[in-house]
Amino acid sequence: xxxxxxxxxxxxxxxxxxxxxxxxxxxxxxxxxxxxxxxxxxxxxxxxxxxxxxxxxxxxxxxxxxxxxxxxxxxxxxxxxxxxxxxx
Amino acid sequence: xxxxxxxxxxxxxxxxxxxxxxxxxxxxxxxxxxxxxxxxxxxxxxxxxxxxxxxxxxxxxxxxxxxxxxxxxxxxxxxxxxxxxxxxxxxxxxxxxxxxxxxxxxxxxxxxxxxxxxxxxxxxxxxxxxxxxxxxxxxxxxxxxxxxxxxxxxxxxxxxxxxxxxxxxxxxxxxxxxxxxxxxxxxxxxxxxxxxxxxxxxxxxxxxxxxxxxxxxxxxxxxxxxxxxxxxxxxxxxxxxxxxxxxxxxxxxxxxxxxxxxxxxxxxxxxxxxxxxxxxxxxxxxxxxxxxxxxxxxxxxxxxxxxxxxxxxxxxxxxxxxxxxxxxxxx
Numbered sequence: 001x002x003x004x005x006x007x008x009x010x011x012x013x014x015x016x017x018x019x020x021x022x023x024x025x026x027x028x029x030x031x032x033x034x035x036x037x038x039x040x041x042x043x044x045x046x047x048x049x050x051x052x053x054x055x056x057x058x059x060x061x062x063x064x065x066x067x068x069x070x071x072x073x074x075x076x077x078x079x080x081x082x083x084x085x086x087x088x
Numbered sequence: 089x090x091x092x093x094x095x096x097x098x099x100x101x102x103x104x105x106x107x108x109x110x111x112x113x114x115x116x117x118x119x120x121x122x123x124x125x126x127x128x129x130x131x132x133x134x135x136x137x138x139x140x141x142x143x144x145x146x147x148x149x150x151x152x153x154x155x156x157x158x159x160x161x162x163x164x165x166x167x168x169x170x171x172x173x174x175x176x177x178x179x180x181x182x183x184x185x186x187x188x189x190x191x192x193x194x195x196x197x198x199x200x201x202x203x204x205x206x207x208x209x210x211x212x213x214x215x216x217x218x219x220x221x222x223x224x225x226x227x228x229x230x231x232x233x234x235x236x237x238x239x240x241x242x243x244x245x246x247x248x249x250x251x252x253x254x255x256x257x258x259x260x261x262x263x264x265x266x267x268x269x270x271x272x273x274x275x276x277x278x279x280x281x282x283x284x285x286x287x288x289x290x291x292x293x294x295x296x297x298x299x300x301x302x303x304x305x306x307x308x309x310x311x312x313x314x315x316x317x318x319x320x321x322x323x324x325x326x327x328x329x330x331x332x333x334x335x336x337x338x339x340x341x342x343x344x345x346x347x348x349x350x351x352x353x354x355x356x357x358x359x360x361x362x363x364x365x366x367x368x369x370x371x372x373x374x375x376x377x378x379x380x381x382x383x384x385x386x387x388x389x390x391x392x393x394x395x396x397x398x399x400x401x402x403x404x405x406x407x408x409x410x411x412x413x414x415x416x417x418x419x
Contacts, residue, residue, distance in 0.1 A: 019106070022107050023107040025121050026119070035121060035124055038089045041089075086091075086374060087094050087095075088095045088096065088112075088120070
């Protein structure tokens with residue numbers, strides 16, 4: 001499954017959340033991640049996030065796509081990394 | 089889901105914040121999400137330290153190194169996490185019993201030849217008169233597989249068939265820059281040989297990665313001699329998948345004019361792909377591996393997964409549940 005994850009996190013915790021997300025997904029903007037992930041791995045990621053988040057102050061949104069058929073990413077300005085990059 | 093990463097730039101691979109980070113020479117940093125990586129292929133000059141290797145081990149990510157020319161030179165293969173003494177004993181048992189070993193070796197050759205013929209038959213539609221003699225000759229030769237009684241003569245026969253098959257490339261390929269005179273390696277002597285060598289390097293490591301995900305031991309092969317130096321089970325399985333994956337990628341890249349002479353190192357007689365060429369090839373190769381086909385009653389399966397299924401078939405064979413039958417493309 002392809003997901004886009006975005007978050008709004010209190011400054012105190014934002015670093016920690018960022019560190020967790022980048023183990024699983026590709027960082028494409030400040031507080032935006034994207035990538036392919038399995039159901040099971042996504043659950044692990046969510047569990048890790050919940051440990052750190054304060055559910056009264058922070059918010060994380062995950063957009064899930066079953067296939068990438070309906071996804072088209074257009075970028076303007078400087079080129080940011082994509083989860084589809086094969087070469088480094 | 090997890091994907092292979094190819095590193096072409098020179099730089100440093102580091103462990104940071106419990107994930108991987110690649111720092112290019114120009115200080116540009118790229119975060120590699122460790123949970124989204126299945127294997128790393130290194131073509132550039134890479135600096136890494138033990139801490140990274142430890143981290144790769146715990147995440148079960150093998151690293152494959154290639155030299156300047158794109159030849160496989162070795163791998164960092166994390167300590168076996170799927171460790172099964174049982175399967176090693178079984179594998180050895182089948183290796184030591186001559187008739188069992190011959191059966192498996194012949195199965196691999198049989199699978200290879202069947203897939204080679206599939207490729208040729210595909211092109212028969214448009215080029216019947218040219219390609220028919222090749223098909224007939226290969227079919228004739230393949231009848232001898234059953235009669236062979238030892239590994240060296242079986243290997244020789246397989247080499248013979250492959251030679252004929254490579255000659256047929258001249259008919260299949262539309263573009264004059266790419267032709268086959270004889271198979272040459274180390275170094276390949278023309279662009280087509282360079283493509284074959286590079287493709288084979290990639291398929292060997294791809295299969296190794298898949299074997300690594302099972303309990304099988306890549307050190308014990310059947311058609312290829314088990315020795316003190318190299319992995320050989322992946323070479324065995326590669327025989328079956330080369331025509332299905334590597335050769336088809338080559339045909340389509342050349343016939344669609346996607347790979348051209350400018351993608352080779354000119355100063356050494358076009359014997360090696362340059363960086364751009366390698367990237368074009370890898371992109372097509374990865375695409376092929378991720379293509380899904382309908383397979384038996386398993387629904388859609390990617391070619392990459394198909395390789396793993398081949399390993400499981402060997403499992404079943406070793407444990408006497410089902411006789412091994414090589415994968416044969418059915419289209």
